[in-house]
Amino acid sequence: MTNADWANKDFYKTLGVAKDASAAEIKKAYRSLARDNHPDSHPGNAAAEERFKAVAEAYDVVGDPAKRKQYDELRAQVGGFGPFRPGAGSGSTFDFNDVFSQGGTRTTGGGGFSDLLGGMFGGGGGGARTRTTSQPRRGADIETEATIGFADSIDGVTVALRLTSDAPCPDCSGTGAKAGTLPRVCPDCEGVGMRVASVGGAFTMNETCPSCRGRGLVVDDPCPTCHGSGRGISNRTISARIPAGVKDGQKIRLKGKGAAGERGGPPGDLFVTVKVAEHPLFGRRGDNLTLDVPVSFDEAALGAEIKVPTLGGSPVTLKIPPGTPNGRVFRVRGRGVKRTSGASVGTTGDLLVTVQVQVPAVLDEKAREAVRAYREATGGSDLRANLFEASRSTP
Numbered sequence: 138m139t140n141a142d143w144a145n146k147d148f149y150k151t152l153g154v155a156k157d158a159s160a161a162e163i164k165k166a167y168r169s170l171a172r173d174n175h176p177d178s179h180p181g182n183a184a185a186e187e188r189f190k191a192v193a194e195a196y197d198v199v200g201d202p203a204k205r206k207q208y209d210e211l212r213a214q215v216g217g218f219g220p221f222r223p224g225a226g227s228g229s230t231f232d233f234n235d236v237f238s239q240g241g242t243r244t245t246g247g248g249g250f251s252d253l254l255g256g257m258f259g260g261g262g263g264g265a266r267t268r269t270t271s272q273p274r275r276g277a278d279i280e281t282e283a284t285i286g287f288a289d290s291i292d293g294v295t296v297a298l299r300l301t302s303d304a305p306c307p308d309c310s311g312t313g314a315k316a317g318t319l320p321r322v323c324p325d326c327e328g329v330g331m332r333v334a335s336v337g338g339a340f341t342m343n344e345t346c347p348s349c350r351g352r353g354l355v356v357d358d359p360c361p362t363c364h365g366s367g368r369g370i371s372n373r374t375i376s377a378r379i380p381a382g383v384k385d386g387q388k389i390r391l392k393g394k395g396a397a398g399e400r401g402g403p404p405g406d407l408f409v410t411v412k413v414a415e416h417p418l419f420g421r422r423g424d425n426l427t428l429d430v431p432v433s434f435d436e437a438a439l440g441a442e443i444k445v446p447t448l449g450g451s452p453v454t455l456k457i458p459p460g461t462p463n464g465r466v467f468r469v470r471g472r473g474v475k476r477t478s479g480a481s482v483g484t485t486g487d488l489l490v491t492v493q494v495q496v497p498a499v500l501d502e503k504a505r506e507a508v509r510a511y512r513e514a515t516g517g518s519d520l521r522a523n524l525f526e527a528s529r530s531t532p
C-alpha cells in the first residue's frame with residue numbers, strides 16, 4: 138500500500154460511510170460489508186472476493202485512527218474526495234457525502250437522498266451521475282399541448298393544463314428502496330457508476346458498472362411501488378393564460394411554469410403548443426376572420442341589406458349593391474382578430490365576408506313563371522358569345 142494508491146481510492150465510499158463518520162459507524166459498515174461479501178459465502182465468486190478485499194483494504198486504513206488521519210490529509214491535498222482516478226473520466230463524481238453526512242447514520246440520510254436523486258429526474262435524465270450535487274440547477278423545460286375553441290383563440294382564454302412528468306417515486310423518495318431501508322453504495326464501482334474494464338494488455342476503458350447499471354447504488358429490498366426503479370410520475374394541474382389571437386399550431390412560452398429548479402435554481406419554462414378547434418362558420422386568414430354568406434339571386438341583382446353574424450359580437454348589416462357578382466368579398470372593419478404583437482399591436486383585423494349567390498334547386502309554378510318572364514325581358518343577349526369570338530381570334 139503506497140500513498141499514491143491511497144490518493145486514488147475513496148475508502149469512505151467503499152465502506153458507504155460519510156468521511157466524518159465515527160469510528161463505530163465505520164466498524165459497523167465494515168462488518169456488514171465483509172459479512173455480505175465473505176468468500177466463504179460466495180465460493181468461486183471473483184467479484185465478491187474483490188469486494189471483500191476492497192472493503193478490508195479500506196477498513197485497514199480508515200479503521201485505524203492514525204492511518205485515517207494520514208489518509209485524510211493526503212486526500213485533502215489531491216483535491217478532497219472528488220474523483221482522482223487516472224482511469225475514470227474526470228468529473229464523474231457521485232457525491233455520496235451529501236447523502237450520508239446528514240445525521241451521520243445511514244437510516245436518517247433520507248433528506249440527502251431525495252435531494253440527490255431529485256437531480257436524476259430533473260433534466261432529461263442520463264447525465265445525472267456526472268453532475269455534482271452542490272450546484273443550483275435550473276428546472277427542465279416542459280412541452281405540452283392544449284386544444285382550445287376557435288372563439289377562445291380570438292379572445293384569449295385561461296386553460297387548466299394537466300402536466301405529467303417524471304418524478305421521484307413518492308413512496309421511496311426516488312431511492313428505489315423499500316420504506317425504512319436505503320440503497321447502499323454499489324460495492325463494485327464504489328458509487329461511481331462506471332468501472333474500468335481491462336481490454337487486454339495495457340489498455341483499459343470505462344464501462345457502465347454492470348452491478349448497478351450505472352446508478353452507483355444497489356437496492357437490496359426494492360420499493361414495491363416502483364419495483365426498485367425509483368421512478369414515479371408526477372401529475373400537477375396548472376392554469377395557463379393563452380393570449381388573444383393565438384394561431385393554430387402556435388407555441389406559447391410560459392416562463393417559470395416548467396419543472397422546479399434544484400437547490401435554489403430557477404424553474405424551467407413550459408411550452409404549450411396550441412391546437413385551435415375549427416369553427417363551423419368562421420375561418421381565419423392572418424388577423425382577419427372569414428365568413429361565407431349565401432345571397433339569393435334577386436338580392437345580388439337588385440341589391441340588398443343583409444345581416445351577418447360576427448364572432449362574439451352583435452350582427453352587422455352589410456350593404457350588397459345591385460349587380461353584386463358571386464364570390465365578391467366585403468370587408469367589415471374591426472371585427473377580426475385583436476393583434477397582440479407586431480407593429481399594429483392593439484388594433485383589430487377585419488371580417489371578410491364572401492357572398493355566395495345561390496341558385497334555387499326547386500321552383501314552384503309562380504316562381505318559374507317569373508323566371509321565364511325574366512328570360513324574355515333579357516332575351517337576345519348571349520353571355521357566351523364572346524367566348525367563341527375570343528377563341529377564333531387567338532393567335
Ligand SMILES: [Zn+2]
Pocket residue numbers: 323324325326327328329330331346347348349350351352353354
Ligand atoms: Zn456499480
Ligand SMILES: [Zn+2]
Pocket residue numbers: 306307308309310311312313314360361362363364365367368
Ligand atoms: Zn419507489
